[in-house]
Amino acid sequence: MQKAKVRKVSTDTLTSNLPEERREQLCASLGNVELTLLYKASVHGYQASAFHQRCDRQGPTLLVAYNRSGYIFGGYTSVDYAQSGREITDEEAFLFSFKSGASSYIKINSGYNARYDDAAWPNFGQQLYFCHNNQPVVYHQGGNALNINTSSMYGNDTQLTECEVYKVEQAPEDSVEEKPWRNVLWTPERRAELMGLIQNHKPLMKSVSRVRILMIGPVGAGKSSFFNSINSIFTGHVTTKAVSGSAGTSLTVQFRIYPVNDGREGKPLPFVLCDTMGLEEQSGAGLDIEDISSILQGHIPDRYKFNPMAPFQPDEQxxxxxxxxxxxxxxxxxVIDATKISLMSDKLQEKLASIRRKVNSLGIAQIVLMTKVDEACPLVEENLQSLYVSSYIKSKVQEVSSRLGVPVSCVLPVKNYSQELELELNCDVLLLTALQQMLRFADDYFDDIRPVEGNTK
Structure with missing residues (x-):
């Protein structure tokens, strides 16, 4: 797998509007490429003739449009614009859209034409037309080549504030980084080995029968989904025991302690996953930091219902x-959503920092689970084994490390089970690797407190 490279273009007349975050994400979907800005509508005009003068016979191109509602969207074609008057077949063509941390990619349906190559402005699938009739608008006329939802694609806001076209070129071979930045064995044997290590794990402290792992994170990051995913692996099929989803407020309202059994009728495994209400940036909403302190110290019982306005109060005894x-x-x-790292608010980041300080004061082991890596990077979505050769995912791991103040080695990318109906080897390897690291980190904590516990007996 190849590393994306971007050529930044900024001259007196052409300055790219494309944010670096989105530039990197698009390049990650295209492989080892450089982007060169060819055309900018606000500079060269919205006329089709101006577009063709600068963009014809330039090879693969990326069209990027912007509207007043904050959407960044457009399309890629690997075939020249040439005003040929022909219907173009292009299996590499796709549409993309970005808005508020969310991203989507739409491939051309097999058997349909990717676009019509005439003297007018670009179209994709003969459905979506940019700068229609030489005006700063986008026009959708329906069709079968692309499954377009105009609401999610551009918020049904047809007025464009800018339109840019980039030339897409292969970067020099010496810029390719094929060596994975982490080594993973994507094999059934490795999966079985990890399951065996977890099944046979014995906590370092004899007084502890099962390691308690607490999941903390923003609403919708995937805490409950991680439990469901781990439970699925050891059950042997995809399960949804814990309520999960993508609602705007936390679906988890109780403190839950979830044991995992080794098979449906098997014995309990040597760990439990503790799920909490999601963190929210505003005060009086989501999980209260004082509640986290009570959870860490073992005071909150299973199924306790959180009250964001009043932290837990244990009885005096x-x-x-x-x-x-x-x-x-x-x-x-x-638990952090890979697609929303750069959009994390200062308030939420400060909440996480406060929690980190409390956990540090207690000496408890800490790790970061970076979820939804497939949604963050199209190459990873296509093949999960591309994860550790994706320069974009590597940059997200480094960003999480910097924002949360944890070592890069403590950030573990995973993909939870969300829409799959059957277990998948690559998902399992990532999830089991993360769980194995959690058990190791817990043993580091036990090792650190073991002399203390010995002195108290």
Whole structure:
């Protein structure tokens, strides 16, 4: 797999409007390429003749449009514009759209023409027309080549504020980085080995029968989905025991302690996953930081219903008696959506920093689970084994590391089961690798406190 490379273009007359985050994401979908800005409508005019003068016979091109509603959308074609008057077949053509952290890619349906090559402005699938009739608008007339939802594609806002066309060129071979930045064995044998290590794991402390792993993260990041995914692997088929989804507010309203069995009728595995209400940036909403402190110290019972306006208050008798090590949290996992890292608000980042400081003060092991990697990078969506040769995913791992203040080695990219009906080897390897690291980190915590526990006996 190839590393994307971008040529930044900025001259007195041509300055790209494409944000670096989106530039990198588009390049990740195209492989080892450089982008050169050929045409900018606000500079050269919205006339089709101006577009063809600068963009004809330039090879593969990327059209990027912008509207007043904040959508960045457009299309890629690998075939020259030439005003040939022919219907063009292009299996590489696709549409894309970005808005508020979300992204989507639409491929041309097999058997349909990718576009019509005439003297007018570009169209894709003879359905979506840009700068229609030489005006700063986008026009959709329906059709079968592309499955276009105009609401999600551009918010039904047809007025364009800018339109740009980039030449897409292969970068020099010496810029290709084919060596993975992490080594993973994507084999059934490795999957079986990881399952065996987890099934046979024994916590370092004899007083602890099962490692307690606490999942913390923003609403919709995938905490509950991670439990469902791990449970699916050991059950042998995809399950949805924990409520999960993508609602704007947390679907988890209780503190839940989820054991996982080794098969439907098997014995409990040596860990439990603790699910919490999602974090929200505004005060009085989502999980309260004081509740997290009570969870860490083992005071909050299973199925306790969170109240964002009033943190948990243990009764006096329990408050005066420290919880046992078995009841406390041994590893904290921050669950972060890879598609929304750059859009994380300062308030949410400060909440996470406050939690980190509390966890640090207790010496509890910490790790970051970066979810939805397939949605963040089209190459990874096409083949999950591309994960550790994706320069875009590597940049996201580094960004998470910087924002949360954790080492890069503690950031683990995964793909949860979400729409699949059957288990997949590559998903399982990533998920089991992450879980194995959590158990290792918990043992590091036990190793650190073991002399302390020994002195208290």
């Amino acid at each position: 329990k408050a005066s008696k420290p919880a046992s090590l078995q009841e406390k949290i041994h590893c904290v996992v921050y």
